[in-house]
Amino acid sequence: MSKQSGWRQDAANHIIIFFHYMAQYIKTKMAYRADFFIYAFSDLLQQSVNLIFILVIFTKVPAIKGWTRDQILFIYGFFLIPFGLYSGFLNHLFDVPEKYVLEGELDRVLLRPLNAWFQVVVETMNPELLIGTVTGIVIMVYSGNAMGLVPTWWDFPLTLVLVVGATMIYAGVYTFLASLGFWTEGNMGLMPMVYNLSNYGRYPMTIYRGPVRFILTWVLPFAFVGFYPAAILMHRYEYIGYALLTPIIGIISFAFSYWVWVIGIRRYRGTGS
Amino acid sequence: MPDHDLPGRSRPVGFGNRFLLYLELVRMEFVNNLAYRSSYFTGIFNYTIQIGAYFFLWDAIYSGRRAIGGLNKEEMITYVIVAWVARSFYFSNLDRRVAVEIRDGKIALELIRPYSYQMVKYARASGEAFFRILFFAVPAGTVIYFIRPFGLPPDWQAGLLFLLAVIGGFVINSQISMIAGFCAFFTQSTSGIFRAKRVVMDLFSGLLLPISFYPGWARDIIKLFPFQTVSYMPNLIYLGKITGGAVLKVILLQLFWVAFLGLVSVLFWRFAVKHVVIQGG
Amino acid sequence: MALIEARGLTKEFRIFRRREGVMGAFRDLFQRDYTTLRAVDGIDFVVAEGEMVGYIGANGAGKSTTIKMLTGILVPTAGSVNVNGFIPYKEREKYTRGIGVVFGQRSQLWWDIAVIESFKLLRRIYNVSQEEFKARLKKFDDILEFGSFLHLPVRKLSLGQRMRCDLTAALLHNPAILFLDEPTIGLDVLGKAKIREFLKEINSESKTTVILTTHDLGDIEALCPRVAIIDKGKMLYDGSVDNLYAQWGHDKMEDIVKKIYEGCKPEQYCMIENWGDTHA
Numbered sequence: 001m002s003k004q005s006g007w008r009q010d011a012a013n014h015i016i017i018f019f020h021y022m023a024q025y026i027k028t029k030m031a032y033r034a035d036f037f038i039y040a041f042s043d044l045l046q047q048s049v050n051l052i053f054i055l056v057i058f059t060k061v062p063a064i065k066g067w068t069r070d071q072i073l074f075i076y077g078f079f080l081i082p083f084g085l086y087s088g089f090l091n092h093l094f095d096v097p098e099k100y101v102l103e104g105e106l107d108r109v110l111l112r113p114l115n116a117w118f119q120v121v122v123e124t125m126n127p128e129l130l131i132g133t134v135t136g137i138v139i140m141v142y143s144g145n146a147m148g149l150v151p152t153w154w155d156f157p158l159t160l161v162l163v164v165g166a167t168m169i170y171a172g173v174y175t176f177l178a179s180l181g182f183w184t185e186g187n188m189g190l191m192p193m194v195y196n197l198s199n200y201g202r203y204p205m206t207i208y209r210g211p212v213r214f215i216l217t218w219v220l221p222f223a224f225v226g227f228y229p230a231a232i233l234m235h236r237y238e239y240i241g242y243a244l245l246t247p248i249i250g251i252i253s254f255a256f257s258y259w260v261w262v263i264g265i266r267r268y269r270g271t272g273s
Numbered sequence: 274m275p276d277h278d279l280p281g282r283s284r285p286v287g288f289g290n291r292f293l294l295y296l297e298l299v300r301m302e303f304v305n306n307l308a309y310r311s312s313y314f315t316g317i318f319n320y321t322i323q324i325g326a327y328f329f330l331w332d333a334i335y336s337g338r339r340a341i342g343g344l345n346k347e348e349m350i351t352y353v354i355v356a357w358v359a360r361s362f363y364f365s366n367l368d369r370r371v372a373v374e375i376r377d378g379k380i381a382l383e384l385i386r387p388y389s390y391q392m393v394k395y396a397r398a399s400g401e402a403f404f405r406i407l408f409f410a411v412p413a414g415t416v417i418y419f420i421r422p423f424g425l426p427p428d429w430q431a432g433l434l435f436l437l438a439v440i441g442g443f444v445i446n447s448q449i450s451m452i453a454g455f456c457a458f459f460t461q462s463t464s465g466i467f468r469a470k471r472v473v474m475d476l477f478s479g480l481l482l483p484i485s486f487y488p489g490w491a492r493d494i495i496k497l498f499p500f501q502t503v504s505y506m507p508n509l510i511y512l513g514k515i516t517g518g519a520v521l522k523v524i525l526l527q528l529f530w531v532a533f534l535g536l537v538s539v540l541f542w543r544f545a546v547k548h549v550v551i552q553g554g
Numbered sequence: 555m556a557l558i559e560a561r562g563l564t565k566e567f568r569i570f571r572r573r574e575g576v577m578g579a580f581r582d583l584f585q586r587d588y589t590t591l592r593a594v595d596g597i598d599f600v601v602a603e604g605e606m607v608g609y610i611g612a613n614g615a616g617k618s619t620t621i622k623m624l625t626g627i628l629v630p631t632a633g634s635v636n637v638n639g640f641i642p643y644k645e646r647e648k649y650t651r652g653i654g655v656v657f658g659q660r661s662q663l664w665w666d667i668a669v670i671e672s673f674k675l676l677r678r679i680y681n682v683s684q685e686e687f688k689a690r691l692k693k694f695d696d697i698l699e700f701g702s703f704l705h706l707p708v709r710k711l712s713l714g715q716r717m718r719c720d721l722t723a724a725l726l727h728n729p730a731i732l733f734l735d736e737p738t739i740g741l742d743v744l745g746k747a748k749i750r751e752f753l754k755e756i757n758s759e760s761k762t763t764v765i766l767t768t769h770d771l772g773d774i775e776a777l778c779p780r781v782a783i784i785d786k787g788k789m790l791y792d793g794s795v796d797n798l799y800a801q802w803g804h805d806k807m808e809d810i811v812k813k814i815y816e817g818c819k820p821e822q823y824c825m826i827e828n829w830g831d832t833h834a
Contacts (some may be wrong), residue, residue, distance in 0.1 A: 035462050042465045061338065189312060190315070206333075212325070258717055
């Protein structure tokens with residue numbers, strides 16, 4: 001029986017385990033090769049619908065509220081990057097209320113010497129959906145090119161920071177929703193609603209009216225998973241304030257939600273049966 | 274001695290009896306769904322959010338423009354809302370249900386029963402659809418109307434014909450779902466097929482975009498398929514863009530597709546049942 | 555200090571009642587109507603290292619709740635619990651490295667991957683060295699014989715096969731304590747015999763302490779020198795099995811247990827009270 005001590009070793013331990021789960025996942029999925037590709041392919045199909053929608057609209061109009069086709073595509077491309085990361089790793093947080101809390105799978109998780117949130121994420125990941133991220137990068141590059149966008153040297157680290165920030169927003173929002181499952185018995189059906197709302201971030205905030213825009217910026221900050229970050233990567237620096245808020249909002253969102261999660265677990269162990 | 278007095282002989286079931294059976298199934302499915310009515314409550318909110326996104330988008334697209342694709346802004350907003358509200362009723366997951374039964378082997382049980390598997394499935398889908406009209410489509414439409422009033426049919430005739438066309442769309446959509454479900458006889462990876470079917474339906478039924486928006490060459494191809502009769506044509510009837518004799522043509526077109534798809538599904542079924550080893554439970 | 559020391563262990567649950575109708579649902583939003591259920595009521599439970607203890611009780615008697623408190627899943631409402639030098643619920647991640655748990659109804663293994671891959675993943679999680687891992691696998695294989703289905707995914711295994719794999723998984727990291735929840739449920743005679751043989755072996759050889767929750771009194775008869783009986787949250791008896799036989803004859807365990815449920819209190823011969831004499 002070996003004992004670990006210190007948070008550094010703890011963190012390192014978790015990272016190593018993450019890669020082992022990944023390796024395990026890939027090994028398993030390779031056994032069902034067809035399913036793996038079909039799942040990824042059908043995700044591509046879904047993205048193609050959104051793409052076709054935009055392309056067809058722009059055969060009829062030259063711009064939407066001043067935004068051209070390539071700009072809208074660029075925003076969509078950026079949107080897909082953190083979205084792919086979310087779909088690949090965090091999508092199944094919505095299993096928590098039903099499967100883990102109600103059906104008690106959380107017991108099994110609590111019996112292992114690893115962080116509970118980490119286990120849930122790592123058990124339910126679908127890394128093949130990272131194809132969304134790849135698609136997003138392709139669309140971004142293509143449309144950036146088409147509009148004659150020349151990236152500066154700081155655009156690259158900036159993109160990384162913005163993507164991480166946006167992904168943390170997803171992590172935060174869905175961890176919070178998953179944690180609600182500790183108080184309500186079973187699903188509330190909130191997640192599909194929030195998911196649909198997240199799609200609003202694919203388009204410029206200028207098309208939304210007051211209260212909706214407010215919600216998307218300060219309540220469920222999906223304005224920051226697509227539009228604002230993409231805007232300054234397009235060098236529309238009038239939005240720089242918002243865009244730089246992205247990582248901060250990401251951190252706040254995830255920190256708050258993780259705190260709610262911890263309280264939720266405490267509740268489960270205090271009153272679970 | 275008449276046949277039905279001999280013990281052990283199967284009684285021929287009259288058409289009337291068969292019909293009563295299906296009616297009973299419709300009623301049963303309706304009652305079953307009542308148990309889940311609370312989940313429809315959140316479903317309506319969900320729908321409102323989804324439609325909301327399109328509302329803002331189309332509002333922005335039309336800013337300062339008169340008409341696009343033959344529709345002006347008010348017509349377009351109405352189109353979008355009507356299309357989604359109608360979808361809430363004609364939506365079908367027959368494909369998944371059939372696929373699950375095939376995978377589980379339950380289909381073998383169904384073959385022993387003295388009724389048509391497909392008709393039973395359609396009857397149950399109708400029961401559910403009927404429920405969805407009352408508890409989903411109508412409330413959703415009402416809620417949305419209060420948030421943002423949209424256009425109503427020009428006269429009661431258009432309204433009635435619209436309902437007729439939507440029912441036709443429901444039947445065609447269910448048939449397509451059923452046929453997609455049968456693919457489970459031949460492959461394990463049905464989720465890809467179902468996703469593809471959903472994509473095709475979303476794009477070419479007129480739900481996401483009126484077919485008039487597509488370039489000419491695309492429209493010619495779409496014309497060859499039943500998809501646009503599910504949403505696009507009924508919506509145009511609602512808006513009063515298709516009137517008089519043209520409406521009759523739409524209905525006839527739908528009838529044609531119903532018959533055609535019915536034939537396809539019957540043939541598909543016979544073929545599958547004969548040639549595929551059904552996995553026993 | 556005993557390996558497991560629980561004193562006055564109590565667990566209360568709040569059972570919420572759902573009010574009827576729409577008005578009821580509305581009121582529920584503001585104030586819930588609940589009753590308090592005392593699932594475990596002031597239990598003392600002390601276990602020394604190397605013991606094999608049977609734990610029986612009717613459904614709903616408080617068995618699983620006790621085990622969940624001992625394994626750190628639940629936090630007790632009152633009382634103290636100390637296992638293997640830890641307070642289980644306080645330092646969950648450290649504490650769980652030293653225990654193994656097997657649920658009869660639910661597998662701890664990953665459903666879709668080969669058993670051996672589950673084992674390998676667990677090896678990583680519990681930080682077991684490669685040599686020790688290989689050695690223990692071989693040792694367990696000798697008794698449990700899982701070699702033939704090691705490369706199958708768990709969902710393809712029969713109940714008996716799955717149970718053997720779950721047991722192995724729980725012991726890969728050489729835990730100090732093994733908690734078993736109905737390990738022989740649904741198994742045939744041969745299956746049960748094999749599991750029991752295995753449990754006897756690891757208890758005697760590795761000195762692994764075993765807490766065995768079961769409905770099958772045959773398990774108790776075959777394996778446990780000591781048995782604890784719980785009913786309605788209270789401990790009815792906690793002592794040696796021989797003592798029960800001595801008082802009521804070596805008949806069927808079943809009849810003895812029935813007697814206890816009906817209220818007959820056997821004279822307690824608590825092994826732990828005399829623990830100090832032999833273990834000072």
